[in-house]
Amino acid sequence: MMVAAILCGQCGMLLLAAGSIRGSDIILRRSLSHLLRRSIQAAGMLLLVLSLVLPLRVAQAPVIALITWPGWISIEIVLAALACTVLNDLRGPRR
Amino acid sequence: MMGSFRVTMAWLHSMLGLVTGWVLFAIALSGSLSVFRQAITLWMHPERDPPRVDPLEATSRAIDWLAHNAPSAPAWYVTSPTAEAPFPTAIWPDAQGTYIQRILDPQTGSPDGLRDTLGGEFFYRFHFELQLPYPWGRLIAAMAALALVVGLVTGIIIHRRIFADFFTFRPKRGLRSWLDAHNLLGAAALPFHLMISFTGAVTLGSLLLPWSTQAIYHHDMMASYTDLNPALYSRPASGQPGHLVPIRPLLDEADRHFGGAGIEQVYIFNPSDHAALVTVIAGNDHTVSTTTGVMTFDGTTGQLINAHTETRPVIRLYTFLYGLHVARFAPAVTRWLYFLSGLALAAVIGSGMHLWTLKRLRQQPHMGQRIVCRMNTGILAGTPLAFATYFLANRLLPLTLANRAMHEVQAVFAVWALGITFALFRRPDRAWPELLGGNALACLACRGRTW
Numbered sequence: 403m404m405v406a407a408i409l410c411g412q413c414g415m416l417l418l419a420a421g422s423i424r425g426s427d428i429i430l431r432r433s434l435s436h437l438l439r440r441s442i443q444a445a446g447m448l449l450l451v452l453s454l455v456l457p458l459r460v461a462q463a464p465v466i467a468l469i470t471w472p473g474w475i476s477i478e479i480v481l482a483a484l485a486c487t488v489l490n491d492l493r494g495p496r497r
Numbered sequence: 498m499m500g501s502f503r504v505t506m507a508w509l510h511s512m513l514g515l516v517t518g519w520v521l522f523a524i525a526l527s528g529s530l531s532v533f534r535q536a537i538t539l540w541m542h543p544e545r546d547p548p549r550v551d552p553l554e555a556t557s558r559a560i561d562w563l564a565h566n567a568p569s570a571p572a573w574y575v576t577s578p579t580a581e582a583p584f585p586t587a588i589w590p591d592a593q594g595t596y597i598q599r600i601l602d603p604q605t606g607s608p609d610g611l612r613d614t615l616g617g618e619f620f621y622r623f624h625f626e627l628q629l630p631y632p633w634g635r636l637i638a639a640m641a642a643l644a645l646v647v648g649l650v651t652g653i654i655i656h657r658r659i660f661a662d663f664f665t666f667r668p669k670r671g672l673r674s675w676l677d678a679h680n681l682l683g684a685a686a687l688p689f690h691l692m693i694s695f696t697g698a699v700t701l702g703s704l705l706l707p708w709s710t711q712a713i714y715h716h717d718m719m720a721s722y723t724d725l726n727p728a729l730y731s732r733p734a735s736g737q738p739g740h741l742v743p744i745r746p747l748l749d750e751a752d753r754h755f756g757g758a759g760i761e762q763v764y765i766f767n768p769s770d771h772a773a774l775v776t777v778i779a780g781n782d783h784t785v786s787t788t789t790g791v792m793t794f795d796g797t798t799g800q801l802i803n804a805h806t807e808t809r810p811v812i813r814l815y816t817f818l819y820g821l822h823v824a825r826f827a828p829a830v831t832r833w834l835y836f837l838s839g840l841a842l843a844a845v846i847g848s849g850m851h852l853w854t855l856k857r858l859r860q861q862p863h864m865g866q867r868i869v870c871r872m873n874t875g876i877l878a879g880t881p882l883a884f885a886t887y888f889l890a891n892r893l894l895p896l897t898l899a900n901r902a903m904h905e906v907q908a909v910f911a912v913w914a915l916g917i918t919f920a921l922f923r924r925p926d927r928a929w930p931e932l933l934g935g936n937a938l939a940c941l942a943c944r945g946r947t948w
Contacts (some may be wrong), residue, residue, distance in 0.1 A: 423661075463826075466783075466785070466831060469785070469831060470831045473834025474834065479681075479685035480681065483681050484666065486665070487666045
């Protein structure tokens, strides 16, 4: 369950990155419409919420799961940012 | 109007960083390490793997040892073994009033054969006392925590655009890369940073705002402690000798009363006096809050004097916030996340300090700015080197050396002073790689050899 929650969180964070102006340029190699970006970000938020709900459902102490979740989010943000950096370096700037 | 507000916030952010950055960096780094203080203490006692002994039995043996070896001490403070720290720890004052702290063997209750070291307790104490006498270290730490709260809030205001697109790190771009790293780590772990700085300031709040306590209790601090901890009762020694009752039955009774929370600490006041007291403090397994249950027994009769289970909402809120800060509840994963987020905080502070000097060095820096630049190098690269030295000193100092624990701590400050002096007299572009290389070597030496 923990692995599923972490995967959901990381995918959600990558979707949030892909839904940002700079991130969509790097990850999707195209500029997206405002509506499409918002939709991708909404999907990302949904996965992030799922990454919180999954451990809360099985936790013996939900408050500890709640405290732990932002720690995972921090790592997922840094990994998503580093993924953007590596992709940008590998592909070269689009603009 | 909005522009001038942000400019003011930017000025405040820089000034707070400049004034408190060095001490905050050391506090953040030592705080991160103290998350693993039990594991560090275990590593620093390599003589043997402590055998798993029933915590109550180990605590009882520790108290027996103290009764034979420190009978004239006015108080003994014994921490029970836990799964993470399978050994009891005892603290007691010697004849000069200097507190001695020793890890005790859980089977014999004696410190014999175990090296004299503070272990992870050094980082824990340094984190909020800065190795300074009371109250100065705690006061500085409290003000630094408050400055960190303000620094974070002003940082959110001045870097607000980062939240629109915080997946940005552009390496190899000098100043821009440092700003990206500062913003990325600051935004990524912001909930943790806000929580840890706020709970840190609350933990030391009575030092920051002492006036309400003074207004109510008029310098009678004991009365305020009694109100805060009704069962943590104390009384002066009577002057008549007395003998402690067998401790184990009292521990069993307290353990039953606490209903599975276990026993965290046992305090014994006036142990050789007729007015002896035994105070047993409950553990807090699986709860964020720290201690909620306390029982006090008469030390010579074994009669229960007072028992208190904390239910007052304000006190419970305080113990929750304190528990959130010290993370005693935390399972291994949460502990690692605390550690990494703490390192991120140290990196945010360090990158902010480095950014300040990089910006000034691009113009015509005056002497003061050059000194700050070199001090930054000494603190940012010298502090981890000094902390790594603590681990090395634990392995290198002779086991029979008198005051060995004190010499380990002195080694930290000697290397720290050397690192700062080196950075002050060496060009920063040379000092950085040399000090960081020293860090790498020290860490490899700690890890790479079977000691």
